[in-house]
Amino acid sequence: MAALSGALLLALYSSAAAELGQLVLASTSALAALAIAGWVAVTLVPTLARRTPLRWIGHKIEYKISREGWIYFGVLSLVALAALNTGNNLLFLILASLIALILMSGILSSISLSGIEMRLVLPEHIFAKQPVRGLVELANQKLTLPSFSLRVEAVSEKGAPVSAILEKPVYFPYLRKQDRLQQVVPLKFPRRGVYHQDAFRIVTRFPFGFLQKARRVNLKTEALVYPSVDPTTEYRDVLPVLQGAVETVTKGRGQDLYGVRDYVHTDSARLVHWKATARSGSLMVREFTREEDSRVLLVLDPHSAAATEKSSAGPPSTILNDRFERAVALCANIAWHFYQANTMLQFRSLDFDTPLAPADKHIFDILRHLAVVQPLPLDPEQKLIAELAASPELFKIIVTSQPRGFFPHSVWSSSFIVFLEEEEP
Incomplete structure (x- = not known):
């Protein structure tokens, strides 16, 4: 700014000298003003331009x-x-x-x-x-x-x-x-x-x-x-039966008595301690030490009649779409329940599988899959069901939006299957 101010003053002085007839002095002042302005243009302007964020313009x-x-x-x-x-x-x-x-x-x-x-x-x-x-x-x-x-x-x-x-x-x-x-x-x-x-x-x-x-x-x-893990109506209805089914597979493996406690509605009748019940006047059940943690295979069956209708006859039914979304929500609730209980959990769906490990190791991998899973047309080869039938050693919880009677006996014998029916009005 000082250099440009000096150049301006020299330019004004040159103009005044030219009006007075002093041509040599006017020419000298004009050349000096041009020299200072040119120096500013060559040296200072590029530096300022590099510091100016021109992307804003x-x-x-x-x-x-x-x-x-x-x-x-x-x-x-x-x-x-x-x-x-x-x-x-x-x-x-x-x-x-x-x-x-x-x-x-x-x-x-x-x-x-x-x-x-x-x-x-x-x-x-x-x-x-x-x-x-x-x-x-x-x-x-x-x-x-x-x-x-x-x-x-x-x-x-x-x-x-x-x-x-x-x-x-x-x-x-x-x-x-x-x-x-x-x-x-x-x-x-x-x-x-x-x-x-x-x-x-x-x-x-x-x-x-x-x-x-x-x-x-x-x-x-x-x-x-x-998906939301807030307890849904289906989850509240299924949880007592589910706990009893898992207990049937996992309880009783230990031989040592751990203690006696009051009976709750989810306990199996086989665990009732009749002598303690007679002494106390209320139902008492036995608890045993576990030799191993419960192992659960949670399965989401992504096949849906809605996807089949969409691929063959046009737009799918809204009720069937809602049924699949309820199946996904229930599956997320069950996975979250086993995560809170720190159960050994394995999750399987079509083209997605996690290893058997503590649920906290891959709970968010399961939820990420459930966030983007979409219903698939019915598979005539029944690839997923064949894989489930080949794993009878694990207790399987299968959540499906397909109608009843679709799964063979080999899967029924080692599984707890949750069917998402149409909601009653």
Whole structure:
């Protein structure tokens, strides 16, 4: 700035000397001014250009006139008509001030939007129908100026509905220079599956609210939502029977008596200690030490009549689709139950299998598969059922949306099969 100021003074001096007829002095001053300006252009301008984030200039800005802006433009038009009709200098001065406010509003809002970077952080594990907390972060990379009144919202692509990843806008009133600001956002996903959001929009109406300016931020975000593990009606109905079935396979393997306790409705009648019952006047059951932990093979049968209808006759039945979703939810509930009990668990579905291990080792691998599994047409070769029949040593819990009578006796003898029937009205 000092060098350019010196060049300006020399240029003015050269002009004054030329008017006085001192051509040599005028020429010398003009050449000196040009030399200083050229030195600044060659040495300082490239350095400043390298420090300037030119990517901000290329951002596409979307404009929208607000309701207040239309009112302001209406007043501006009336003042312009009055100034042109009367020729009053005061009206022209007022008109110039009103136009200057619009220009100032555009410049300040562009400054607020420039240099802003966005980041969205989602939790590692997300369950359907359960509230979680996301994190929206804005970073102001400008060296000297802050930003005011910024709003972050999701972008809808070509008329499609806005993704559920960010349903409500997030407001940042003030963001200092070279600073980051974070806000916790409550999120809730209604269904399992993969949610995509490709872009967001940073919007501002600063400073006067006449114009709404928005800048698009391409930030591809993906959220994998597990099925809900909140107990469902089917899970509550199946759990007592399921515990009894698992107990039938696992209880009684130990020979040493561990203790006697009160009877609960899920206990087997074979464990009743009749002598202790007679002494206490209430049912008492025996507990034995286990020689080995329970081992369970949980199976989701993905074959569904709905998928068969879709592939052959057209759109699938809504009831059958709902039946498959209930099967997935029940399977997630059962897997979560064994995870909390730290059972030795193996999970199997078509083209997906986990090894037999403590449930906490692969519970989230199971949930990730359940998040994206889709119903498949009925398999005439019955590949999955053949695999189950070949593993009689493990107690199998099979969750299926197929009708009864589909599984052979070899599977029935070593399995507990849960059929998802149509819900009664």
